[in-house]
Amino acid sequence: MKFTIVGSGRYLPERVILSTEIDQRFGLKAGETQRRTGIAKRHFYDEGTSKLAKKAIIIALKDAQMSYQELDLLICASGTFEQPIPCTASLIAEHFLEEKHPIPCFDVNATCLSFISACEVAQAFIASGNYKNILVVSAEAGDDALDPNEFESSALIGNASAAFIFSTEEQPKAKYDVELLGAKFMTYPEYAHSAEIKAGGSADFIPENMQDRYFHMDGFELIKAMRRKLPEFLSSLLSDAKIGIEEIDFLVPHQASGPGMKIAARLAKFSKEQMVDIIEETGNTIAASIPFTFDYLLKQEENFQEKVVLLLGTGAGMSIGGQLLRINRR
């Protein structure tokens, strides 16, 4: 399957929380939070998901030298939402009302892997001819769901946004030709509750215990799940694509946590040189993490010729998703 990347953009909001502030909050010695998580700072945004998404979209449109009027689909691929109703994609489109260009809007949600699922959808739409210029945006805003008394999520999660514009091979503005060498997505629901926000939906709309409105993850359980599932997942993805691990130029992983990424790299036998690791500067930005890191890579590499890139991550559900791309700068 072939498609193109016309442009992309990423945005990191201004408000910063340093890991040294987390040290102080939890009575740890300076540097301990960074030592445990690999994270120096996280950024936060308080004006809602849709405005944060808009920031990345404007950068991506400029990068693509494309106007909003040229888009024909907007998919929001975030793990969290701005309002329970309507979908966040509609609220994002509201910020582009002055463009007088209505387009179809919907959300795709696979928590931290939403961007990977939305890429699958966008690629299928391009292959089937349903849509041509597809904007996929992931944005995560706010810190209200982070329990200030729980070290793990308090120290890991941050905000960011990133947007990609995908199109057909015929798009003259395309920057990169992309060949999808392989794609795999799998959900292992025995770990469905290892990372969750229990309350706020139909299961428990207004909980008695406020704790249930907070994000909770069982890091130990998730790492156990990754050990059990990741090696087989990856070898099946690579063998379907007939690609050896050494042929992968860049691994763009979900920046989940410093230790998690190290274990994943070891399990999958990735070298330090293959791994794009920017978690120190961003923390875990949920669904924004993979497109943010992917955009970072595209902007870093001057000469992107025939590079093989693997987007890979785990997300609540628990799901593992991977996209193996051969990318060629036009």
Add this chain to the structure above:
Amino acid sequence: MKFTIVGSGRYLPERVILSTEIDQRFGLKAGETQRRTGIAKRHFYDEGTSKLAKKAIIIALKDAQMSYQELDLLICASGTFEQPIPCTASLIAEHFLEEKHPIPCFDVNATCLSFISACEVAQAFIASGNYKNILVVSAEAGDDALDPNEFESSALIGNASAAFIFSTEEQPKAKYDVELLGAKFMTYPEYAHSAEIKAGGSADFIPENMQDRYFHMDGFELIKAMRRKLPEFLSSLLSDAKIGIEEIDFLVPHQASGPGMKIAARLAKFSKEQMVDIIEETGNTIAASIPFTFDYLLKQEENFQEKVVLLLGTGAGMSIGGQLLRINRR
């Protein structure tokens, strides 16, 4: 584009609220709520979205004479969710753990039109060869987001679930061959706040005013929006498909409200005979409404040969979505 329907199912939960109870609550004379809304009763389910989804899935699998192990993708297409994290599709898959058959799971959300968006995704996946046997399920559970003091949503919204299994033409178990004659989806974000739940997401996580956790719709504004947008939307869908309105055998509309459906039928010049209207028995079941009504139609019509069916609805966002299908029973 061609695909098949292998099977489908719908489920209406047991707990009933009669419109005469709403008459009493709002001090109206008996029959007034039904006169205003077209609804005699709604059904409610208190055990969460995923269990309600499971009910419809089991019926659809039986209808398809298919086992869960034959599925290769599960899309949850609901307008509301069970938990903020993970996606509802994962929580649904958790109920099928004993099948020992992990499949990819994600959610598609376009509020009341989620099923239409998910159909577009499923059709593109089938056309592009990504997936073969795709389960799309819509389920809406709970009444916590309905303001008991607001007549409109209190009188309209109900719970239900419905599931469809779509596949390729090669699937020997397929019951219906389907040709997609046309599809259109459009979002008009100037009406993004005409139907919404303001609080509970990143915009306002824990609101000061509990009212903001309730669903609110401006029925007058939505009907105005429909008058402005629906006729042009529909004529563009029909002319792209080269189909006249009189060639449509059945309109399967989103069962939004009695008056809304009447206005839509008049605007679009549909006859009473074309319209599948079951709102009296179900109320507005959000995203479950279209697949529930579609399944009802398929089970009603004994001899489904070369019928042209239009799935059509409006949803929060505000979006209009339509799928024009030529359906032939094998």
